[in-house]
Amino acid sequence: MSARQVTLAEVAKQAGVSLATASRVLNGSTRQVSEELSDRVLRTAEQLGYVPNASAQALARNSSSLVGLVVHDITDPYFSCIAAGVTRVAEEAGLVVVLGTTGRRPEREVELLSTLRAHRARAVVLAGSRTTDRASQARLAAEIDAFTEQGGRVACVSQAKLGTDTVVPGNRAGGRALARALAELGHKKFAVLGGPSELVVARDRLAGFKAGLADAGVAPPVVINGAFTRDGGYEAALELLGSKSRTTCVFAVTDVMAMGAMAALRERGVRVPEDMSIAGFDDIPTLRDTVPALSTVRLPLEEMGELAAGLVLDAGGDEARTVRVAGEVVLRASTAHN
Amino acid sequence: MSARQVTLAEVAKQAGVSLATASRVLNGSTRQVSEELSDRVLRTAEQLGYVPNASAQALARNSSSLVGLVVHDITDPYFSCIAAGVTRVAEEAGLVVVLGTTGRRPEREVELLSTLRAHRARAVVLAGSRTTDRASQARLAAEIDAFTEQGGRVACVSQAKLGTDTVVPGNRAGGRALARALAELGHKKFAVLGGPSELVVARDRLAGFKAGLADAGVAPPVVINGAFTRDGGYEAALELLGSKSRTTCVFAVTDVMAMGAMAALRERGVRVPEDMSIAGFDDIPTLRDTVPALSTVRLPLEEMGELAAGLVLDAGGDEARTVRVAGEVVLRASTAHN
DNA sequence: GCAGCGCTGGAAAGCGCTTTCCCGCCACGC
DNA sequence: GCGTGGCGGGAAAGCGCTTTCCAGCGCTGC
Numbered sequence: 001m002s003a004r005q006v007t008l009a010e011v012a013k014q015a016g017v018s019l020a021t022a023s024r025v026l027n028g029s030t031r032q033v034s035e036e037l038s039d040r041v042l043r044t045a046e047q048l049g050y051v052p053n054a055s056a057q058a059l060a061r062n063s064s065s066l067v068g069l070v071v072h073d074i075t076d077p078y079f080s081c082i083a084a085g086v087t088r089v090a091e092e093a094g095l096v097v098v099l100g101t102t103g104r105r106p107e108r109e110v111e112l113l114s115t116l117r118a119h120r121a122r123a124v125v126l127a128g129s130r131t132t133d134r135a136s137q138a139r140l141a142a143e144i145d146a147f148t149e150q151g152g153r154v155a156c157v158s159q160a161k162l163g164t165d166t167v168v169p170g171n172r173a174g175g176r177a178l179a180r181a182l183a184e185l186g187h188k189k190f191a192v193l194g195g196p197s198e199l200v201v202a203r204d205r206l207a208g209f210k211a212g213l214a215d216a217g218v219a220p221p222v223v224i225n226g227a228f229t230r231d232g233g234y235e236a237a238l239e240l241l242g243s244k245s246r247t248t249c250v251f252a253v254t255d256v257m258a259m260g261a262m263a264a265l266r267e268r269g270v271r272v273p274e275d276m277s278i279a280g281f282d283d284i285p286t287l288r289d290t291v292p293a294l295s296t297v298r299l300p301l302e303e304m305g306e307l308a309a310g311l312v313l314d315a316g317g318d319e320a321r322t323v324r325v326a327g328e329v330v331l332r333a334s335t336a337h338n
Numbered sequence: 339m340s341a342r343q344v345t346l347a348e349v350a351k352q353a354g355v356s357l358a359t360a361s362r363v364l365n366g367s368t369r370q371v372s373e374e375l376s377d378r379v380l381r382t383a384e385q386l387g388y389v390p391n392a393s394a395q396a397l398a399r400n401s402s403s404l405v406g407l408v409v410h411d412i413t414d415p416y417f418s419c420i421a422a423g424v425t426r427v428a429e430e431a432g433l434v435v436v437l438g439t440t441g442r443r444p445e446r447e448v449e450l451l452s453t454l455r456a457h458r459a460r461a462v463v464l465a466g467s468r469t470t471d472r473a474s475q476a477r478l479a480a481e482i483d484a485f486t487e488q489g490g491r492v493a494c495v496s497q498a499k500l501g502t503d504t505v506v507p508g509n510r511a512g513g514r515a516l517a518r519a520l521a522e523l524g525h526k527k528f529a530v531l532g533g534p535s536e537l538v539v540a541r542d543r544l545a546g547f548k549a550g551l552a553d554a555g556v557a558p559p560v561v562i563n564g565a566f567t568r569d570g571g572y573e574a575a576l577e578l579l580g581s582k583s584r585t586t587c588v589f590a591v592t593d594v595m596a597m598g599a600m601a602a603l604r605e606r607g608v609r610v611p612e613d614m615s616i617a618g619f620d621d622i623p624t625l626r627d628t629v630p631a632l633s634t635v636r637l638p639l640e641e642m643g644e645l646a647a648g649l650v651l652d653a654g655g656d657e658a659r660t661v662r663v664a665g666e667v668v669l670r671a672s673t674a675h676n
Numbered sequence: 677g678c679a680g681c682g683c684t685g686g687a688a689a690g691c692g693c694t695t696t697c698c699c700g701c702c703a704c705g706c
Numbered sequence: 707g708c709g710t711g712g713c714g715g716g717a718a719a720g721c722g723c724t725t726t727c728c729a730g731c732g733c734t735g736c
Contacts, residue, residue, distance in 0.1 A: 005458075005488050005692095007691095007692060007693085008692065008693060009692075009693090017715080017716085018715065018716045018717075019692095019693085019694095019716080019717090019718095020694085020695080020715070020716055020717080020718095021714090021715060021716075023693065023694060023695085024694095024695095024714095024715095027693090027694085029694080029695085031695095031713095031714080031715095032713075032714070033714070033715085034714065034715090037714090037715085049484060051452060051455050051456045051484075052456055052692085052693075053397070053456065053458065053691085053692050053693070054393075054453075054456040054457040054458065055392075055393040055394075055396035055397045055402060055457070055458060055691090055692080055693090056393075056397050056691070056692035056693040056694090056721090057692080057693055057694075058393035058693095058721095059391070059393045059394050059397055059691090059692080059693070059694095059721050059722065059723085060692075060693040060694040060695080060720085060721055061693085061694065061695095061721085062694095062721065062722095064393060066436075069437070073422070074412070074418050074421050074422050074425065075415065075418045075419055075421075075422045075623065075640075077413065077415075080412050080413045080418045081413055083412050083413075083437070084411070084412050084413045084439070087412065087437060087438075087439050088439075091438070091439070096436055096438075096453060096457065097436065097437045097438070098404075098434055098435065098436055098437070099407070099421070099425060099435045099436070099437040100425075100429070100434075100435070101422070101425050101426075101429070114389060115434060117389050118389045118390055118391065118392040119392040119393070119434065120343075120391060120392065120393060146387060146389075150343050230626075230627070259627045260627075262627065263626065263627055266629070285413065286624050286627075288568075288601065289568070289597045289598075289600065289601055289624075289628060290627060290628070290629070291604070291628070291629040302413075343722095345721095345722060345723085346722065346723060347722075347723090355685080355686085356685065356686045356687075357686080357687090357688095357722095357723085357724095358685070358686055358687080358688095358724085358725080359684090359685060359686075361723065361724060361725085362685090362724095362725095365723090365724085367724080367725085369683095369684080369685095369725095370683075370684070371684075371685085372684070372685090375684090375685085390722085390723075391721085391722050391723070393721090393722080393723090394691090394721070394722035394723040394724090395722080395723060395724080396691095396723095397691050397692065397693085397721090397722080397723070397724090398690085398691055398722075398723040398724040398725080399691085399723085399724065399725095400691065400692095400724095677736100678735105678736095679734105679735095679736095680733100680734085680735090681732105681733080681734080681735105682731100682732095682733085682734100683730100683731085683732090683733105684729105684730090684731090685728105685729090685730090686727105686728090686729085686730105687726105687727090687728085687729100688725100688726090688727090688728105689724105689725090689726080689727095690723105690724090690725090690726095691722105691723085691724085691725105692721105693720105693721085694719105694720090694721085695718100695719090695720090695721105696717105696718090696719080696720095697716100697717085697718085697719095698715105698716090698717085698718105699714105699715085699716085699717100700713105700714095700715090700716105701712100701713085701714090701715105702711105702712090702713085702714105703710100703711095703712090703713105704709105704710085704711085704712100705708105705709095705710085705711105706707100706708095706709090706710105
């Protein structure tokens with residue numbers, strides 16, 4: 001049903017040159033080819049609609065042009081922004097991005113890595129936040145080793161423990177600075193919607209926040225753990241409202257959770273910021289359009305994606321590099337003086 | 339620096355069988371292999387950490403496990419939802435998704451298609467909305483032909499003109515139903531923030547909306563064209579406010595534009611819905627958290643992605659199939675009686 | 677008892693490309 | 707005039723896998 005694909009051999013034959021010459025012309029090898037032959041080959045290729053077979057090239061060169069990108073959920077703005085950064089850099093480098101989604105299942109992450117290894121991907125960016133679970137950590141580490149062993153590079157976003165290149169946002173420092181800023185507004189009773197306790201990112205932000213409160217001489221916050229999603233934030237906020245804490249300010253460890261929390265507050269008739277101040281973390285683009293505007297710690301998400309892709313693409317030495325990006329506290333309408 | 343990859347040949351040798359046998363065991367061919375040998379091969383493969391070389395397989399089988407996904411902007415919730423649907427289906431089918439972003443440049447779409455052809459992708463989902471520009475249409479059609487010629491399948495989301503499988507949302511019908519619903523609220527003076535005039539999706543929604551107004555005996559709307567983005571909506575809304583039209587209800591052809599428009603209204607002190615009603619189209623998930631909640635036409639975005647992936651994956655006959663999905667008018671707090 | 681069959685295992689021919697050799701040619705220096 | 711070196715071109719050996727084809731073997735059926 002389908003016409004066979006034009007091969008290099010056909011181009012070469014048509015152009016009356018050898019396979020080698022055609023290859024040299026069409027892929028910019030180091031070797032020179034006379035202008036005459038070169039022209040002829042180029043013209044014939046054009047005319048025949050020749051497109052090199054990437055699999056064959058990958059096989060012959062023993063290296064592919066694939067870059068993996070592993071995220072938990074591409075509809076989450078946090079990940080889609082990072083993805084945008086990664087794809088931009090990869091595409092500029094003439095590479096092709098393979099998108100894998102884990103649905104937050106650690107074993108899926110391992111599977112994806114293995115698939116990417118099968119494809120001899122040249123590099124992988126792991127954007128999902130890692131857990132502290134020993135077993136899955138170990139399996140992941142093993143896969144990563146296998147992957148690098150084979151010549152691929154791996155970079156993680158926001159998790160430094162794996163011995164890979166990493167882009168590390170200032171989770172702890174950001175949480176701390178935010179806590180101080182909020183304490184300065186006069187709040188005394190804080191709550192934190194903390195995400196699953198085994199998530200490193202969540203833990204770091206929480207730890208930083210606690211430290212910041214301590215700096216300011218404020219009592220430790222009530223902590224409510226929930227899923228790392230909008231609905232998790234929603235549930236956690238409901239739980240908070242159900243308890244009889246006299247909280248005046250709540251920190252959700254991600255903006256996405258904060259959005260859910262705001263929805264819960266709204267439904268319950270709790271006014272933001274009059275009755276309750278709320279802040280998030282990440283500064284996802286969606287925040288521009290929430291009412292009231294959400295206070296947060298801004299992370300340059302797309303840039304983080306670009307950085308990760310950059311790390312993973314320029315060969316670099318053998319030891320793991322770390323790029324830190326700072327979070328910047330941004331106070332908006334959702335947090336008020338108390 | 340990196341240990342070479344384990345090959346089938348090594349596994350075969352270790353296990354003391356031929357290459358052919360090892361291959362048959364490790365890829366589920368039709369041929370049977372005795373349990374004894376099979377076991378031995380499996381064990382050795384496991385032990386050596388063998389992972390088949392996907393490029394080599396693709397080359398030998400002349401078919402790869404890649405599925406392309408082309409979107410304009412992965413951070414746009416419309417696209418990220420579709421992407422989620424596509425990746426889910428593809429991953430279930432054991433395929434790997436290649437993500438390409440065009441940044442809304444038609445020529446980039448053609449490039450990506452060509453790259454995917456080079457990789458012998460088995461299928462492609464084109465999620466970006468097509469333009470009516472003749473030249474780029476033609477180039478795209480040519481690339482699509484080349485792609486299918488070579489045995490790949492192509493499906494489009496929301497653009498039926500290319501002779502490929504298509505998932506078609508009821509843009510026209512949705513626009514029309516929305517217009518009627520809004521007219522029923524008593525509005526008489528409408529405006530439409532229409533996106534770029536050459537975008538088919540935008541045109542269809544606008545045309546449907548106009549038809550709906552006509553149905554209801556209401557005067558045609560003021561139309562303001564702008565970019566198909568949040569900022570485009572923002573600008574268009576400002577322009578609308580600048581003009582001295584006495585509009586009471588505005589329809590933005592996408593939710594994303596509507597969000598921008600709402601921001602503009604908010605800034606200008608125009609209350610929604612008291613001073614101005616506003617509605618969008620798509621029902622992106624973000625909408626759950628806007629205040630006031632945005633009226634819209636709901637499209638099952640993830641499902642559309644799944645449908646497109648489904649079309650493109652089960653071989654199907656030779657003629658182009660079309661799956662229609664209906665839009666459902668959802669009136670929320672952003673639209674009020676007039 | 678033997679032709680014929682079904683079944684399993686292996687040898688080997690590709691798949692489409694890259695790259696290493698090697699060869700012939702020319703310009704050069706002595 | 708002849709060795710030398712550099713340079714452009716081609717033959718051919720892979721890259722790691724799949725798959726065809728063939729060989730051997732134990733059966734069945736006459």
